[in-house]
Amino acid sequence: MAHDPASLDELFASLQAFDWGGDATALREIDAAVIAAHGDAAVRADLEKRLSALLGGSCPRAAKDYACRKLAVIGTAASVPALAAFLPDREHSHMARFALQQISATEAAAALRKALGDLQGDLKIGMISSLAGRGDAASVPLLAALVRGEPRIAVAAAEALGRIRTDEALQALAAAADVADPAVAAAVADARLAGAEAQLRHGRRPEALATYRALAEATAGGTTPSAKAVRLAATRGILACLDTMAAS
Amino acid sequence: MVRTSQGAGGRSATRTVADAGTAVPEPARRSSRRGFLAAAGAAAVAPYAITSTALGNASTPPASDRIVMGGIGIGNMGSGDQAAFLNRPDVQYVAVCDVRQKWREDAKGRVDGKYGNADCAAYVDFRDLLGRTDIDAVHVATPDHWHAIMTIAACRAGKDVYLQKPETLTLREGPLMVDAARRYGRVVSGGSQRVLDDYREIVHPCWAGEIGAIRSVDISVGGPSMPCSLPALPTPPDIDWELWLGPAPWAPYNPGRCDGNYGTGGNSWRSYLDYSGGSLTDWGAHHFGGAIFATDLRELQPAKVTYHAASADGKQAAYVTVTYPNGVDIHHNRPQQLRPATPSLTHGGAIQIVGDGQPRGPKPVPAYRGQGGIYGDFLECVKTRERPFRDIELAVNTMTAPHMIGIAYRLERSLAWDAAAQRFTDDEEANRLLDRGRREPWML
Numbered sequence: 001m002a003h004d005p006a007s008l009d010e011l012f013a014s015l016q017a018f019d020w021g022g023d024a025t026a027l028r029e030i031d032a033a034v035i036a037a038h039g040d041a042a043v044r045a046d047l048e049k050r051l052s053a054l055l056g057g058s059c060p061r062a063a064k065d066y067a068c069r070k071l072a073v074i075g076t077a078a079s080v081p082a083l084a085a086f087l088p089d090r091e092h093s094h095m096a097r098f099a100l101q102q103i104s105a106t107e108a109a110a111a112l113r114k115a116l117g118d119l120q121g122d123l124k125i126g127m128i129s130s131l132a133g134r135g136d137a138a139s140v141p142l143l144a145a146l147v148r149g150e151p152r153i154a155v156a157a158a159e160a161l162g163r164i165r166t167d168e169a170l171q172a173l174a175a176a177a178d179v180a181d182p183a184v185a186a187a188v189a190d191a192r193l194a195g196a197e198a199q200l201r202h203g204r205r206p207e208a209l210a211t212y213r214a215l216a217e218a219t220a221g222g223t224t225p226s227a228k229a230v231r232l233a234a235t236r237g238i239l240a241c242l243d244t245m246a247a248s
Numbered sequence: 249m250v251r252t253s254q255g256a257g258g259r260s261a262t263r264t265v266a267d268a269g270t271a272v273p274e275p276a277r278r279s280s281r282r283g284f285l286a287a288a289g290a291a292a293v294a295p296y297a298i299t300s301t302a303l304g305n306a307s308t309p310p311a312s313d314r315i316v317m318g319g320i321g322i323g324n325m326g327s328g329d330q331a332a333f334l335n336r337p338d339v340q341y342v343a344v345c346d347v348r349q350k351w352r353e354d355a356k357g358r359v360d361g362k363y364g365n366a367d368c369a370a371y372v373d374f375r376d377l378l379g380r381t382d383i384d385a386v387h388v389a390t391p392d393h394w395h396a397i398m399t400i401a402a403c404r405a406g407k408d409v410y411l412q413k414p415e416t417l418t419l420r421e422g423p424l425m426v427d428a429a430r431r432y433g434r435v436v437s438g439g440s441q442r443v444l445d446d447y448r449e450i451v452h453p454c455w456a457g458e459i460g461a462i463r464s465v466d467i468s469v470g471g472p473s474m475p476c477s478l479p480a481l482p483t484p485p486d487i488d489w490e491l492w493l494g495p496a497p498w499a500p501y502n503p504g505r506c507d508g509n510y511g512t513g514g515n516s517w518r519s520y521l522d523y524s525g526g527s528l529t530d531w532g533a534h535h536f537g538g539a540i541f542a543t544d545l546r547e548l549q550p551a552k553v554t555y556h557a558a559s560a561d562g563k564q565a566a567y568v569t570v571t572y573p574n575g576v577d578i579h580h581n582r583p584q585q586l587r588p589a590t591p592s593l594t595h596g597g598a599i600q601i602v603g604d605g606q607p608r609g610p611k612p613v614p615a616y617r618g619q620g621g622i623y624g625d626f627l628e629c630v631k632t633r634e635r636p637f638r639d640i641e642l643a644v645n646t647m648t649a650p651h652m653i654g655i656a657y658r659l660e661r662s663l664a665w666d667a668a669a670q671r672f673t674d675d676e677e678a679n680r681l682l683d684r685g686r687r688e689p690w691m692l
Binding site: 035125 | 493499661680681690
């Protein structure tokens with residue numbers, strides 16, 4: 001389908017008025033325009049600009065939801081300001097965040113990191129989730145600082161560090177090994193186990209073995225289901241490391 | 249339930265006799281119930297009523313040897329899974345969880361009716377069910393967008409999992425689920441009860457080597473899911489809508505959005521992108537499962553996805569082919585005129601397989617363990633700690649094909665897959681579709 005600005009004007013006018021239950025024909029045609037524009041940077045840029053502009057206007061939630069979904073596919077640094085503006089908004093935050101999570105530009109990660117510092121509660125957990133989804137190494141110091149804080153946030157931060165699993169992230173998790181809250185401790189242990197598995201997969205057996213041994217020792221004598229599960233997982237890990245030694 | 253050193257979970261014996269009339273005090277955990285009673289002396293327990301079901305009989309294991317189970321998501325398919333487990337003599341079913349009040353109450357009623365008491369716990373939030381230390385295993389039959397989060401949470405909580413197909417909603421979820429299962433030594437079985445049972449006429453000849461080396465497979469099944477734009481309606485009081493949506497994007501309530509009917513043409517969650525991969529992954533889990541099992545591809549993932557555009561005159565619809573590292577092609581909805589006129593094997597109109605016609609030596613067909621189909625296989629593996637027939641890793645590999653096909657349809661182009669990196673090669677846009685964000689506070 002050839003790029004036709006006049007047709008797109010009509011389609012986006014329809015999109016601006018779209019609400020759940022309405023005629024979605026315009027949305028499907030915009031979908032087709034996005035697909036057809038693959039490889040054409042200029043056309044993609046035009047579509048992105050239109051979608052971003054819609055976010056700044058007053059239109060139904062469903063229309064903004066759709067714009068965010070499309071920007072998750074074709075968004076670039078150009079859309080970051082419009083998306084970042086929605087991060088504090090309870091209704092729109094997650095859809096904007098989903099787009100920023102997928103945009104590879106460093107500006108997207110920076111926006112999520114800034115919002116991580118600004119926001120509280122569930123919205124803060126949302127930022128943690130998206131930074132983890134990006135594997136954002138630059139957020140490790142921010143996440144490490146959260147692991148000893150409010151438990152719900154700390155659990156999310158520990159999980160994120162386990163997903164990111166750079167050396168710095170794993171060091172931050174090791175430093176949090178003595179955290180008191182049981183849910184946070186379980187999250188830290190799980191993240192450390194994930195990190196050790198990654199190390200073993202990449203041939204870093206001594207580091208993996210050290211982590212597994214530390215976890216096994218820390219849970220020795222523990223009677224809670226969580227302690228037993230971690231001890232068993234750590235024991236499996238030790239055996240896997242020893243198997244690797246024997247094989248080599 | 250006699251447990252391994254995993255230690256997670258116990259048995260219904262943790263409840264007092266005063267509560268249930270069937271239990272035995274906690275010290276019985278490490279010895280057989282009968283042995284404990286003999287050692288303690290009958291007089292010590294004389295005031296209490298120990299029913300025959302607790303001690304077991306010729307057809308029913310003692311309570312200490314039963315697997316304590318709960319169910320999460322007890323709708324259409326979930327109630328079928330519940331019935332299968334509830335009717336097992338080696339299961340003690342103790343809890344149900346559903347965000348819909350009616351399903352939750354009905355599910356509890358079925359359990360209470362089976363045991364003749366009112367003991368079955370009923371939860372709205374799956375985390376409360378997973379927090380019980382007496383539960384050994386759970387079956388999960390929620391919409392697909394919950395599968396990964398619940399399975400991983402269950403593994404961390406020390407539970408084995410029987411998970412309905414399709415086991416994943418995105419390509420990124422599968423490896424995380426496998427990692428969790430392996431990390432905690434859990435038995436996680438996918439739930440396609442059809443793979444071994446429904447496709448025998450293609451499975452056995454393939455494994456017997458009768459048609460030689462497999463060349464290609466044609467699968468006919470519906471396509472991917474679609475966006476949902478159903479109108480907003482008032483949320484009824486008997487559904488926890490926030491929890492039904494969970495990690496999915498917020499959307500207003502509409503019964504068609506969340507209906508659990510098996511249709512994929514609209515007005516069912518199976519139709520919609522935020523909750524399902526559509527017929528491609530729903531019925532596709534069975535057909536791809538059967539075909540991939542028959543052709544012994546379960547341990548592989550496709551290397552290449554080829555999008556064949558529709559013909560300009562509209563007479564030939566688009567279709568997609570995945571190619572495995574061993575050269576086998578699996579075609580999704582290839583037009584009939586392009587298919588071999590005489591396939592080597594067929595499963596009705598759904599699957600056609602072509603071999604090279606050079607008979608090969610037979611291989612033993614993997615089978616269920618234990619008795620009672622895929623349910624019995626899961627329970628046997630819970631006892632023996634073996635990997636089940638549809639182990640999560642095999643399920644994830646199987647589902648990789650329909651997920652990739654869905655992405656190819658969305659982008660209308662061909663793709664290359666790097667199985668080691670679990671990413672598409674040189675296609676950032678396709679890699680944006682490997683996963684999706686999750687609504688706070690849920691994360692993966």
